[in-house]
Amino acid sequence: MATGLDANGAELFTLELARFNGQVVLRSVLRDANGLAERSAWFAIDPAQTAIEFAWQAAGTDAANGYLRLAVGSAFQVSGDRREPARLSGLRVLQQQGVAWVSLIGTGN
Numbered sequence: 001m002a003t004g005l006d007a008n009g010a011e012l013f014t015l016e017l018a019r020f021n022g023q024v025v026l027r028s029v030l031r032d033a034n035g036l037a038e039r040s041a042w043f044a045i046d047p048a049q050t051a052i053e054f055a056w057q058a059a060g061t062d063a064a065n066g067y068l069r070l071a072v073g074s075a076f077q078v079s080g081d082r083r084e085p086a087r088l089s090g091l092r093v094l095q096q097q098g099v100a101w102v103s104l105i106g107t108g109n
Helices: none
Strands: 002-005 011-020 023-031 037-039 052-057 066-072 075-082 090-093
Touching (some): 011 052, 023 075
Antiparallel strands (some): 002 011, 002 090, 023 037, 052 066, 066 075
């Protein structure tokens, strides 16, 4: 539904939304420096109740302290120990028939 991009347009992560047996689920797909994908576990959410929040933290110099945090209400998931030093510079949102799947409603620091 959305992909986080660095300043050069490279993919940092993708947020995937699916429906399994009537339950809406969310997961992240993170990319390493070689473009390999690391998929998180699916976790159940209720998008009708609250917004989907995410936070990207770039890793420090020569450190594995970067992370992506997803949260929906009280449910959350953290993919940590990332070595990716790139900062999040943009968000590419999936569109279907000219309609965006998500709307950005706020930004944090």
